[in-house]
Amino acid sequence: MVGIRALKKIWFDGKLVDWDAAQVHVLTHGLHYAYAVFEGIRTHDTPRGPAIFRLSEHIDRFLSSAKIYRMKLPYSGPDLAKACVDLVRANEIPTAYIRPIAFSGYGEMGLDPTKSPVQVAVGEWEWPAYLGAEGVERGVRATVSSWVRMDSRSLPPQSKSAANYANSALAKMEAVVGGYDEAILLNSAGMVAEGPGENVFRVKNGIVSTPPASSGILRGITRDTVIQFVAHEGIRFQRTDFTREELFTADELFYTGTAAGITPIREVDGRLIGNGSYPIVKRLQQRYEDAIHGRNPAYNAWLTYVA
Ligand SMILES: Cc1ncc(COP(=O)(O)O)c(C=O)c1O
Structure with a gap:
């Protein structure tokens, strides 16, 4: 074991x-x-x-x-x-x-x-990249879950409560049993919410977008980090709801999270995302790696040195 x-x-x-x-x-x-x-x-x-x-x-x-x-x-x-x-x-x-x-x-x-x-x-x-080092490099295969993300009328998604992770675990297990790496959960309005333990981003025509907090998500700290990176890269950004079909038609999709880092999504329910390359994800990953490893002084304020 x-x-x-x-x-x-x-x-x-x-x-x-x-x-x-x-x-x-x-x-x-x-x-x-x-x-x-x-x-x-x-x-x-x-x-x-x-x-x-x-x-x-x-x-x-x-x-x-x-x-x-x-x-x-x-x-x-x-x-x-x-x-x-x-x-x-x-x-x-x-x-x-x-x-x-x-x-x-x-x-x-x-x-x-x-x-x-x-x-x-x-x-x-010690925990290597949650969706695997190969996932970070080549992208993971995702499925839209049959489980709906709970919303703040039942369980508040903005509290990182153990209770929320029963909903996450159902979605994760369904994905894994179905042969996928990870799930994407829709909210009760049918819009994309988040992964079981990650936020979701979409790139289309050079614009990066992610669902707003009102879509019933955890306000991810990596999500916030990436939103700042997008601005620093001079890329256009929108906080906006998107649908399941807008996942399929994205140029790039990715998960963000402390456990998962920035992990591209290669495929959603059997549809290749874009042409399978991730130029914007790669720029963001590079910035993230430099920030967390103390190689970019612009992000030094985010680091608490323990030595
Ligand atoms: C449900 C959920 N959404 C999003 C995230 C990403 O949050 P963060 O980037 O703060 O780790 C996590 C991980 O904590 C999560 O469990």
Whole structure:
């Protein structure tokens, strides 16, 4: 079985503990009722040692996710940022994925989460590109899911809550069982929303577009990064809804996400996207690689060096 390779430490309820000591009880409230919010952050190798990419934006989103669920975190934003830095330092891994999570802990069962204490942990593990290095290079095969992305009348997509990932997992499994690499979910209006763990972008006639936050998506931090890159590249950009058929007729399509990076979509439901080349995606990927690895001083403010 392929598993996570154990690192040295996990930050758990305020302190660094040994990897194997970071355990919870099976009657942990959040495990049963998905009352949990989390983040996905990356640290990358740079000439000045490991650096965490856009840490403050991830911490802000973590606090917003908790606020939406009336979850009172027992730590401040600076405490949580320091927890991430301390963890990266302790594990001595230059390139890794960092996972802060807050959840209703062991206390009471039953739906009301306010009766259980909020516990917070930050884990870290080595995670190569989520959709594969070959996917980043050559593009992945996607399918439009039969599962509709939940919207903010049922589960708020702008909170990175564990509950949302049941919807994501259904779409992901359907895609994989069908022989695809990844899903694209439509929203309840039939417009493109996002991937199970990625935002979606389209390129047509030299214009880059992505669905607006009102389409029921997570406001991706990589999405924001790419929107800024597009401006810096002098490429035209629109935040706009698009339909399933506008996926098929795109010149280029791509996913963005902390886990997935910038991954082109080669094919959607058996239709080759454009002519199978990704000139704009490649420009954005180059900028992204330079930014995360500290090779472009213009993006230095996005890096938190841990050394
Ligand atoms: C549903 C969903 N959409 C979009 C994203 C991309 O967000 P980010 O770029 O902040 O990782 C993610 C990943 O966190 C996600 O889970």
